[in-house]
Amino acid sequence: MTVLVFLDPAFFDGRIVDAHVPAIMATDQGVTRGDGIFESLLAVNGVPRKLQAHLDRLAGSARSMQLTLPDADIWKRAIATALTTFVAASPQAPDEHGNTSVLIKLICTRGPEGEETPTAWVAASAVSPVLAAQREKGLDVLLLDRGYESTISSRAPWLLLGAKTLSYAVNMAALRHAHANGGDDVIFISGDGQVLEGPTSSVLLAHVSNDGGKTLKRLITPSLDNGILPGTTQGALFAAAKDAGWELGYGPLEPRDLFDADAVWLISSIRLLAPVNTIDGVEIGTADVRAALTSELSALLAQTH
Ligand SMILES: Cc1ncc(COP(=O)(O)O)c(C=O)c1O
Incomplete structure (x- = not known):
């Protein structure tokens, strides 16, 4: 399962949406042109690892393509919402060291054509066993x-x-x-x-x-x-x-x-x-x-x- 949390000014902690229901405009430039950026990070025992480094790199990627990015605090709140919602719905089995891991993705696109309002969301999902x-x-x-x-x-x-x-x-x-x-x-x-x-x-x-x-x-x-x-x-x-x-x-x-x-x-x-x-x-x-x-x-x- 995947938990999706959209960064939305009307929702302080982010807006949770059903991952099985379409949530992106078909005209979003992330979809039509791959015009956007992302980060993949690991949360271990509920704590995102190297969070600042990922947020810094996301900001650097945004700067290099003149993309307006929501503030780091807004990302952090959406990440916390995604993590707690995912862990509550889908508790992960501990690994051989007793740790549980969750994959967190941060995504920001240039938004729908003609609107230039970025679309940003956080996705939380299980880590593929292939990687271990x-x-x-x-x-x-x-x-x-x-x-x-x-x-x-x-x-x-x-x-x-x-x-x-x-x-x-x-x-x-x-x-x-x-x-x-x-x-x-x-x-x-x-x-x-x-x-x-x-x-x-x-x-x-x-x-x-x-x-x-x-x-x-x-x-x-x-x-x-x-x-x-x-x-x-x-x-x-x-x-x-x-x-x-x-x-x-x-x-x-x-x-x-x-x-x-x-x-x-x-x-x-x-x-x-x-x-x-x-x-x-x-x-x-x-x-x-x-x-x-x-x-x-x-x-x-x-x-x-
Ligand atoms: C092209 C490329 N290089 C390097 C990395 C490693 O980056 P990081 O260690 O921050 O995950 C990634 C991660 O996805 C990548 O896509």
């Missing part, structure tokens, strides 16, 4: 050409590359392509050969080395200049890993950096840290090292808020 299975079993990933150069984002800001827009049809098509070709997921490569991101995730890699008996651990992610979405989960994990003694690095990265890594992950707010077993059929590191690093970093990620 992917964390557990890992992913087979294909490298796919994203079709633009890594330098394009500053030259062509209208491509909205660092914004989380509703125009995800390309990302979903890339995932379908992977599924049809034996893969679980995708890492996009730019036209000039730089590692970018997944269709719904950031890319992370780790190098572990031994220097005179001291273990050096380095976590690296592609540089944001490449026109990728700034991942809130990658950001939170980097902060926690730094405190735990990891060195941090930012790209540029090329495919061979992925193949040389001790472990590679796709990381995002809902799926969290999913290890990559193979890329284009080539195993990354070893199963033991992948599993050990995944459990170490997952524990760090679980401590972040």
